Amino acid sequence: MNSPMRSLLAAVLLAAAVAAGAAPEPRPASGPAPPPIPYYPGGSVEVELTLTSDDLLPYAADLARALLGQTPPGRRETVQGNLTRALEGVRQVNFLQMSVAGTADPQQIIGFYTRIPANRQMSRVLRRVDARTGETILLYSGPQGRSLFGIRVARQQEGRTGWLVQAGEMEGTVQLQPLLELAGLRWRLSFEPPERDTAER
Secondary structure, three states: OOHHHHHHHHHHHHHHHHHHOOOOOOOOOOOOOOOOOOOOOOOEEEEEEEEEHHHHHHHHHHHHHHHHOOOOHHHHHHHHHHHHHHHOOEEEEEEEEEEEOOOOOHHHHHHHHHHHHHHOOOEEEEEEEEOOOOEEEEEEEOHHHOEEEEEEEEEOOOOOOOEEEEEEEEEEOOOHHHHHHHHHHHHHHOOOOOOOOHHHO
């Protein structure tokens, strides 16, 4: 799995878990799927993804393997079952990553994308600003936690100039209990000796 995909899924699952803590019993969202995330004028698209519920589970299983390490054979069915339960209420995930020239005003970039949750009557649940690095992260939740929208704007790294813009949205809900069970499994595995998988030799 490439790093943008892994970052996207990790952020979606963690953010959804936060929102789910205050949400009622999850159920699949209804209504039309959200439109694609718009491009910032003058920006260069680096990654654009749209995952439906059918697309998401195989990627999430890959993510779980990355997070849990080499899952013992006897635990793989448990991991797959928990992911299925956690994601069964998710209908669609959109992700956009762009590069914007350094002359752009980051506040204008942020304002361009925060119009999206404002138009959807979403509430901001997270705001993090790092004055030293110029990174801003905003997360919004829809009514009863049944949709999420996030935006990250940060300075380019590794000698590049300009701004890195990442926007993601999720339509539907993630169930919290299966994610907590996976976290508990990860903790238990950290104390167990690795199992030898003779079936994969």
